[in-house]
Amino acid sequence: MADRGSLMQRRWVINVLVILWVALVALAFIQYSATEATDSGFTRGFNRIGLFLKWQAAALLTAFFAWQSARRARPTLGRAKTWPGYVPIVLSGGFFLAIILFYGIAVLLARF
DSSP states (O other), X not given: OOOHHHHHHHHHHXXXXXXXXXXXXXXXXXXXXXXXXXXXXXXXXXXXXXXXXXXXXXXXXHHHHHHHHHXXXXXXXXXHHHGGGTXXXXXXXXXHHXXXXXXXXXXXXHHO
């Protein structure tokens, strides 16, 4: 059985990673709205999408680490204290899966 300090440290790591994930997701939207669109015509605004996806990718990486921390701490902390570590990976992973799915559908519809 792990001592109380170790359990608190594991829970603290999960909470810090979840807060960092929330900050990165918020920064993605703030950066998107604060960045001026460049170029003209069809490519106008692609710079904003690139920045948004970079922040979201950083959030996905943070969500992965939060999930790993929660998964490793679950046997000692229990489900009730580790579930916040699972939320970011579900949301960020779902976001990127939706992008991949929509892109795949768009490619398939463009070919047929």
